[in-house]
Each structure stands twice: as C-alpha cells, then as structure tokens.
Amino acid sequence: MKIKILSIYFLLFFFSGINIIPAATEALTIYTYDSFNSEWGPGPIVFKGFEEKCSCKLKVVSIGDSGKVLNRVILEKVNPQADILLGLNNSELEKSFSYQLWQPYRSSLLVKVPTDLRVDKKYRVTPFDYGYIGFVYDSQKLRKAPKSLQDLLDPKYKRKIVIQNPKTSSPGLSMLHWTIAVYGEQGYLDYWKKLQPNLLSITDGWSAAYGMFSKGEVPIVLSYVTSPAYHLEYEKTERYQTAVFQEGHYRQIEFAGILKGTKRIKLARAFIDFMLSDIFQNAIPLKNWMFPVIHYQALPDSFRIVPKPKSAPELNPARVNQQNSKWLKAWSRAMSE
Numbered sequence: 001m002k003i004k005i006l007s008i009y010f011l012l013f014f015f016s017g018i019n020i021i022p023a024a025t026e027a028l029t030i031y032t033y034d035s036f037n038s039e040w041g042p043g044p045i046v047f048k049g050f051e052e053k054c055s056c057k058l059k060v061v062s063i064g065d066s067g068k069v070l071n072r073v074i075l076e077k078v079n080p081q082a083d084i085l086l087g088l089n090n091s092e093l094e095k096s097f098s099y100q101l102w103q104p105y106r107s108s109l110l111v112k113v114p115t116d117l118r119v120d121k122k123y124r125v126t127p128f129d130y131g132y133i134g135f136v137y138d139s140q141k142l143r144k145a146p147k148s149l150q151d152l153l154d155p156k157y158k159r160k161i162v163i164q165n166p167k168t169s170s171p172g173l174s175m176l177h178w179t180i181a182v183y184g185e186q187g188y189l190d191y192w193k194k195l196q197p198n199l200l201s202i203t204d205g206w207s208a209a210y211g212m213f214s215k216g217e218v219p220i221v222l223s224y225v226t227s228p229a230y231h232l233e234y235e236k237t238e239r240y241q242t243a244v245f246q247e248g249h250y251r252q253i254e255f256a257g258i259l260k261g262t263k264r265i266k267l268a269r270a271f272i273d274f275m276l277s278d279i280f281q282n283a284i285p286l287k288n289w290m291f292p293v294i295h296y297q298a299l300p301d302s303f304r305i306v307p308k309p310k311s312a313p314e315l316n317p318a319r320v321n322q323q324n325s326k327w328l329k330a331w332s333r334a335m336s337e
Contacts, residue, residue, distance in 0.1 A: 027059040028267045031069050032086040035207075035288075037062045042280075042287035049279045054270060065205065066092065066170050066254075073259060074099050080261035083268045086275075088125060090253045091173050094321030097124065103258040105269050109276035113293045117253055119317070125257035128275050129290040132249035132309050133174045134225040134242045135161075141219035145243040149182060149191070152220075157198040162212050163222040167328055168204045170252070175222055176331060177320065178250035181313035185323075189334045196335060225249060226289045226306050233286060233302035241305070248311030254290070 030047075037043035037060050047058050063069045066087045073085050077099060088096060096102070102124035110118065110126065117127045135152070137145050146152050152161065164172030179188040200218050203209040213221035225242045232238055256275055258268040274280055278296035285292060285300055 026264065027057040028084065028264050028271060029059045029061065029082045030084045030086055030271075031061050031063055031073060031082040033066050033069055034062045034064060036087055040287070042283040045283045045287065046275075046280045050271060050274050053274060053279075054267065056267060065168075067168075067173075070096055073101055077101060080259050082259055083262040083264050084256060084258055084271060086128075086256040088255045088257070089170055089174075090119065090251075090255075090317060091170070091177060091320055091324075093120070093125070093255070094317040095324075096257075098321060101257075101259055103260045103262060103265065103268075105258050105272055107269075107273050107276055109273055109294075112276065117293050119253065120255075125255035126272050126275065127253050127255050127293045128280070129284045129288055129292055130251060130253040131290040132225045132251050132312065133171055133178060134223065134227075134245070134249050134307075134309075136213070136221050136223045136227045136240055136242055138213070138216070138219040139239055139241050141216075145241065146220070146245075147243065148246045149179065152198060153191075153194045155197075157220065159198065159200045160218055161195075161198050161220045161222075162201045162203065162209045162218045163199060164206055164209050165202050165204055166331060169206060171206055171222055171224065172202075174250050174252050176327060177315050178313065180327065181250065181315050182247045185327075188327075189330060192331060192334055193337070202335075224252075224289065225309065226285075226291070226303070229285075229300070229302040229306050230289055232305055233300065238305055242307055244307045244309070248313050249309040251309075251312040251314065 032043065035041050043060065047060055051058055061082065063072050066089055069085060069087055070092050073082065076082070104123045105126070106123040107126060113127060117130060135146065146154070146157070163175060166172040166176040179191050183191050201209070201212065203212070206223065209221050210223055210227070212218055228238070228240045228242055231240045256272065258265070258272065262268050276294060281292040281294045281296055284290055285303060
C-alpha cells in the first residue's frame with residue numbers, strides 16, 4: 001500500500017512540472033491578419049499542426065491587416081471574443097499595452113529567442129518573426145539602384161515609386177517611422193514633400209502596391225528586404241533585388257499574445273509554446289517571407305539574395321504611442337499641400 005501511495009505522489013510531482021497540452025472541447029479562438037491565414041500563408045500549415053498536437057480545434061478569424069486586428073480586440077475588450085491575437089507589430093505595441101489587453105505568459109522556449117527581439121520585459125507578448133522594410137527594384141528597368149533614402153529624391157525617379165499609406169498599411173507606417181528615425185521630427189516632413197513628385201501612387205495596402213510593381217507599372221516598390229527571395233524561389237529569377245540603404249533599414253517584429261479574459265488559458269499557453277517550436281518557425285521563411293525568431297534549420301537557398309541590414313534605426317515604442325497620431329496628421333497635411 002505504501003508503495004502505491006509513494007507512486008501516486010511521485011507521479012503528481014513529476015507531471016506538475018510539465019506543460020501538458022490539455023484536451024479541449026471548445027475551440028481556441030485566434031485573431032490574425034488576412035495574409036497570415038491565406039492559402040499561401042503559414043496559417044494552414046501551423047494551425048493544422050497545432051490541432052494535431054493538441055487534439056483540439058482552432059477558430060481562426062482573419063481581420064484585414066494587423067492594425068485592424070488590434071482595433072477589433074480593443075473594441076471587444078469588455079467582452080473578449082478571442083483568446084489570442086497573432087500578428088501585432090512593434091509600431092503598435094505601446095498602443096496595445098495602454099489598453100491593458102494582455103494576460104502575461106513567459107514561455108520556457110523564449111530563451112532561444114535573441115534578446116534584442118524580446119522587447120517586452122513583462123512577457124505580455126511573444127515575438128514569432130521579424131523583417132526589415134526596404135525598397136525592391138526591377139534590375140531590368142534600373143541600371144543603378146538607389147543607395148539611400150536621399151537617393152530616392154533624385155528627379156530621375158519621378159513617378160517611378162509606389163509606396164503604401166502609413167494610415168492604412170503596416171509597411172507604410174514603418175516607412176513613416178523610418179524617416180522620422182533618420183531625419184528627426186524637424187526634418188521628416190521636408191523629406192516627404194521632396195519625395196512626393198517621385199511617387200506614382202500611395203496605395204492603401206501592400207498587395208496593391210506590389211501588384212503594380214509585379215505588373216511592371218513601376219520599377220521601385222516599398223516592401224520587405226525578403227521579397228526578392230519569393231521571386232527566386234517560385235519564379236527562378238534574380239531580376240528583382242533589394243536596394244541596400246546607407247541609413248540602415250527599419251525593423252518590423254511581429255508578436256502574438258494571450259488576451260485577458262480567456263477561459264482557455266492552458267490551451268492558449270500551449271499555443272504560444274507551439275509558436276516557438278520547429279513546426280511553426282520553419283514555416284515562416286517560405287510562407288510569411290520573414291525571418292524566424294528561432295533558427296531550427298538553415299534558411300532556404302532562395303534567401304541567399306536577401307541582404308541582412310547592418311543597422312536598424314528605431315524609435316522608442318513609448319514615443320511612437322504618444323506621437324503617432326500627431327505624426328500621421330502632419331504627414332497627411334504635408335502630402336495634401
């Protein structure tokens with residue numbers, strides 16, 4: 001009898017230290033942005049992988065871009081409908097913190113993530129990928145690529161550039177922050193006024209802008225430094241290249257977090273752990289076209305043409321939260337003059 005009792009105590013002690021994925025009858029609800037859960041994005045692979053691992057069901061809701069996802073969660077704060085928000089970027093971090101949306105969780109796998117990507121010391125959100133904003137150009141239409149933000153002001157690029165609106169697009173907002181980081185609050189509007197004649201279009205989102213570029217309507221587009229890897233991987237061409245800038249490139253980090261009010265906390269924590277696993281991280285390069293935060297395997301060969309910026313000018317997240325509305329209004333006025 002004593003042996004049986006000791007065995008029970010041993011099992012209780014042993015399993016208390018393991019994060020066991022619970023079997024769930026109710027679905028875990030995840031809010032994310034459209035492209036993540038598209039048929040060509042990482043969603044179908046990683047969500048299926050988690051369902052198989054946890055013997056549970058996920059309810060994935062796609063809501064436009066990351067800004068729209070955050071706004072939806074803010075609107076539902078009093079009566080939360082989601083358990084996890086997946087796809088918040090660093091430009092939106094402080095805004096989310098100010099609304100106290102998160103249930104903190106520190107995954108044991110977080111130690112594998114480089115410290116410079118672990119920007120939230122309170123563990124409200126967890127990084128899952130990152131990338132750099134850059135200008136991609138068509139090497140068959142441009143003999144010489146621009147080498148700096150300043151080069152983009154050259155009259156030879158008149159109406160040859162397409163970018164995204166910082167009020168409606170994540171890369172567009174990152175570019176606005178990039179120019180503020182480089183030129184300061186005293187100089188960024190002057191830069192934008194000088195850039196305006198060279199802009200053929202300012203689109204609402206990345207897809208519209210990159211579509212114009214892919215169709216040959218413009219030779220330069222605001223995108224990510226990883227975009228040329230897509231063309232090499234699927235079109236077997238190195239025609240499209242990233243212009244490496246002297247000022248460095250603004251870095252975008254993507255995060256996920258558990259929302260306060262969830263009734264499925266153990267399952268939500270298990271998903272965050274899974275997000276840092278090899279199945280999830282290995283899907284990032286060729287499906288989300290970003291860098292994984294943990295390298296379980298070498299990057300695909302197509303990434304050999306992707307430059308790794310030597311520097312990444314940044315803005316303090318708290319400053320972004322305090323000043324972003326003012327910056328956007330000032331930008332709108334300057335571009336409409």
